[in-house]
Amino acid sequence: MGKQKFYDTAVVQERAILVGVVTPGEKEAQTKEYLDELAFLVDTAGGKVEKVFTQKMLKPDRATFVGTGKLEEIKAYVKSEEIDTVVFDDELSPSQLRNIDRELGVKVLDRSNLILDIFANRAQTAQAKTQVELAQLQYVLPRLTGMWTHLERQKGGIGMRGPGETQIESDRRIILNKISLLKERLRNIDRQNETQRKNRGQLIRVALVGYTNVGKSTIMNMLSKSEVFAENKLFATLDTTVRKVVIENLPFLLSDTVGFIRKLPHHLVECFKSTLDEVREADLLIHVVDVSHPNFEDQINTVNETLKDIGAIDKDMILVFNKIDAYVSPEVEGDDDDGKLTLEEFKNSWMSHGKVPVLFISATQKENIEEFKTLLYDKIRAAHVARYPYDSNLLY
Known part of the structure; x- marks a missing residue:
């Protein structure tokens, strides 16, 4: 043997x-x-x-x-x-x-x-998979010349998931036809999603937005007491998740959306605009920021630019600085920290002087969560009263 x-x-x-x-x-x-x-x-x-x-x-x-x-x-x-x-x-x-x-x-x-590639690996629903495949084919189309030998050598791996070799080895006409079919499929999915959103009733809608990996899914889990996938990776959440949440006696819909990132591929932004309908149609946005990140102000600007692109920058908003437990103050790092502010100094800087209410929390350590819930309740209640003035007595 x-x-x-x-x-x-x-x-x-x-x-x-x-x-x-x-x-x-x-x-x-x-x-x-x-x-x-x-x-x-x-x-x-x-x-x-x-x-x-x-x-x-x-x-x-x-x-x-x-x-x-x-x-x-x-x-x-x-x-x-x-x-x-x-x-x-x-x-x-x-x-x-x-x-x-x-x-x-x-x-x-x-x-x-x-x-x-990361989006292709993270996509779970038919909508996300279709959006990623469309973006990949639009990226590949102008790069067809010389692609065959390029792919022969690569044999798959990072950057090659999704439509992969079969589409790229096809000619331009097949890819264009495929793009046309994917766009039609997305239009059908969008129509179904629009119907679903209408069928959710007249509840106030709140959307979590922010840079990728700032803790949106952790906040979603905390508020909705449900298990939404969350990990320390970029784009851990790709598909929009919607949950019904009740704070005190007030129900509302909370959605967790895909994280933004700088230099996001144009094709991907275009393809995912339909996913961001949850943001566009929300009554209130919770802009989550990782305050422990050294360049969180740049990340805020990136998110605001994306919100502006999709026509959602003027919505009612709460700015939530998350991960205060991970923030390292300059007195810990030493005196040579190039003008870095303490957390208390941050709280009294430009953040406290804007029109948008600001909160500092730790979703993982449950710090300042009651203050967060109180502000959220007040905002949702105000939106409800504005929409249904004759029904406001139900909220007292």
């Missing part, structure tokens, strides 16, 4: 390097923040970042994104360290992608492709 063979079926983690360009108007700290986020994206997709390459340039090179000398340096490192994937922090043009791919001989992804 022959000797039994055993095979290692463990998934091998792809080893990646990151590449970014520092332009004159960009501070080094800002570049580091962008690349740290890109590294988090790679980790979310299942890869491991081995090294980061940056180059100071007036603008990215039209042919190869970075200069020829830097590309040679990257090529040498890729070969010596047997790197699987090279990820660029900006969207590459079709010609840049072909040129870099030809030079490096390994899988080349840009930020957009990486985000699309």
